[in-house]
Amino acid sequence: RLMILNVEVNNFKSYYGKASIGPFHRSFTSIIGPNGSGKSNLIDSLLFVFGFRASKIRSDKLANLIHKSAGRQPDSCTVTIYFQRIVDAIQPDQYRVVPNSLFTIARTAYKNGNTSYSIDGRAASKSEVEARLRLVDIDIEHNRFLILQGEVEQIAMMKPVRTNKNEIGMVEYLEDIVGSNRIAPF
Ligand code: ATP
Ligand code: MG
Numbered sequence: 001r002l003m004i005l006n007v008e009v010n011n012f013k014s015y016y017g018k019a020s021i022g023p024f025h026r027s028f029t030s031i032i033g034p035n036g037s038g039k040s041n042l043i044d045s046l047l048f049v050f051g052f053r054a055s056k057i058r059s060d061k062l063a064n065l066i067h068k069s070a071g072r073q074p075d076s077c078t079v080t081i082y083f084q085r086i087v088d089a090i091q092p093d094q095y096r097v098v099p100n101s102l103f104t105i106a107r108t109a110y111k112n113g114n115t116s117y118s119i120d121g122r123a124a125s126k127s128e129v130e131a132r133l134r135l136v137d138i139d140i141e142h143n144r145f146l147i148l149q150g151e152v153e154q155i156a157m158m159k160p161v162r163t164n165k166n167e168i169g170m171v172e173y174l175e176d177i178v179g180s181n182r183i184a185p186f
Helices: 039-049 126-135 151-156 170-178
Strands: 002-010 018-021 076-088 095-097 103-110 115-119 122-124
Touching (some): 039 076, 039 103, 115 126
Antiparallel strands (some): 002 018, 002 076, 076 095, 076 103, 103 115, 115 122
């Protein structure tokens, strides 16, 4: 299994300077805090690294994701996600980290609207990031793992099976999640 160990935000939205958020629980973390304290911005930081468009990150353009407040206006923002593979132990709440499985994916946005990605600190293209994440069973293109506000209802309202080309049904959705619609790689 894969877990997000922590997330490093640097000048991202309400986060000024560098902050490391985590470590997260391997299967359940809730983020609490007063209104406007940056809970949704943390989720936005994940969406940013996963390559979502600015509009999906509650912003009109990427450059506006860079922190801006009185007298503070950095040139760029960066978010780094630390992933590691784990094996669950028999005892509840215990797991083993797969040796050498730690890796990072980062994305930066610049004032001029440019954006760049890196894998383990080395510059990479978006498709290389997608390929790296596919290795650990995260399929960004057919995202089924990030369920955002408002999407719960949409999922609950799904028809049982696909009835037209543009809309998937519950069966297709679940098959996608468990992977039974994919050809085994052996
Ligand atoms: P709620 O409980 O209301 O959902 P929240 O904890 O989810 O609150 P966020 O939406 O994460 O809050 O944070 C909102 C705050 O982030 C606002 O105060 C907003 O001004 C600030 N913010 C967003 N973008 C930037 C930016 N580029 N620079 C500085 N602050 C920003
Ligand atoms: Mg919020």
